[in-house]
Amino acid sequence: MKVPIIMTPGPTSVRENVRLSRAEKTTNPDLDMDFYDFYKKTTEKIGKFLKTKNEVRILSGEGILGLEAACASLTEKGDRVLVIENGIFGEGFADFVKMYGGEPFFFRGNKKCSINIEELERFLDSDSEFKYATVVHCDTPSGMLNNVGAICKLLKKKGIMTVVDSVSAMGGEELKVDEWDIDIVIGGSQKCISAPPGLTIVSISDDAFSAMKNRKTPIASFYCNLLVWEDYYNKKWFPYTPPISDIVALRKAVENILEEKDIIARHDKIASATRAAVVLGGLEIYIEDGFSNTVTVIKVPHGMNDDKILSYMKENYNVMIAGAFDYLKGKVLRIGHMGENAYVDKVSYTLFALQRTLEHYGFEFKRDMVKVFLEKV
Incomplete structure (x- = not known):
């Protein structure tokens, strides 16, 4: 071929050192205690370029898994969720919200322009009773970049948690998770990070974990349940067998990013x-x-x-x-x-x-x- x-x-091209690392001899990731340290250190390296002290997880599944997992973990029946959309992927969040019993409410922007912060602020002045809001950092189909820093800070002032789809931006656009008050941000291995497809990166704030733990009803999923990952390191237990070769390759790709000036x-x-x-x-x-x-x-x-x-x-x-x-x-x-x-x-x-x-x-x-x-x- x-x-x-x-x-x-x-997916993007994958550097040779990343491809070669994926071919390295591997261990049993569930039983080898050293791999728990490897996984944890890898998430800490990811946290460095995300500029966050929040917990980071690597999930076995393409970026869509992270989007659904965020909605599954936060949403309960009847929750009002604000879907900020000015593109195809922004609107798609509503499907996940409805799937887990939530009620999506839209703030719709011009599909050829980034979200207008002043218009969003006026909207929130009239209605801010939302459990969380979703927004897309870069809408890949249109090439639109939204100012998630300004958006998430505004939402946090209103007491609204944020879920950010940064799958097509993470690693190629500025992303300051802590400074911008982002509760959950999702990335994918196959975009700017330039690792093989198949992994989701998720950064989760204390507020997001708290919301998951204080639900009235159980999270209606196992694979999409972010809460099961909360104490994996201390328990030395993964919810499912991690795709170790993919994670080794991701580690090398992340190191490539950190080494670049x-x-x-x-x-x-x-x-x-x-x-x-x-x-x-x-x-x-x-x-x-x-x-x-x-x-x-x-x-x-x-x-x-x-x-x-x-x-x-x-x-x-x-x-x-x-x-x-x-x-x-x-x-x-x-x-x-x-x-x-x-x-x-x-x-x-x-x-x-x-x-x-x-x-x-x-x-x-x-x-x-x-x-x-x-x-x-």
Whole structure:
């Protein structure tokens, strides 16, 4: 099988030292007491780049597991939950809330703009009786970045706990969990962290643990029950056998992040240059503000077919980028410049392949995207 250059917004490329660490000889993670120390130290390393002293857990399942687990663990029948949404994944939180008996109430923002903090504050002034609120840090389908720092601080002042989906931002965008008063934040191994797919990262505050312990009814799940993880280290007991090879690889990927001088600056530089190349080249970015540093989402030129564009790029240039789904299906193309994808050589070649592909289908560029990108980066 010919493996393409993966420039999708997750899964991303995996560095060789991460791949090799996944192949290391492993022990029985349930019975070997040394692994409990390895797991704990790995979570502490993750806490460093999340800038948190909160408890961190690594769950066996893709990032969606963390989103559902947060809602399952906090929600009881009749709980009012605020769903802050300005994109596909933001709205999706409501399904988990309803699944566990809660009542979702929406604060809906413009789907092409980041959440307006002043409008949210006015909304909360009229109604703030919510157990917790959900918000997406980076909405991957649209490339939207929300100011979760301002949002979560505002919610905390109102006595509302927060659940943040940072799956597509964690490791590529600034994230200050403690300073921003985030109760639960969820990440995924396969995005900016650039480890193999299959793991969820969850940071859990004392307030969130307290809410779980003071429920009137049991959490209606085992696998999605974050509370069962609370005292795993002292008890030397995992709720289920951890995928040890994946966790060893994740540890190496996290160490790669911590060893880099300023990974956020790298993402910012690459993203800014990418957007400049796209716009000056004559294409349109889908959103109007709140541009993410991990994914750029481009409108499909009028009269063109996204499937044909994606297939032509892969077949002729061996580059894979992504389309989208839901209300954005067929309308946009997505370049993932996150983690191991966010390097000059990879992004410049991706822009070259995209430009040649669109020219093949008749689009006339105003400027060469690669030249602009290299000038700006």
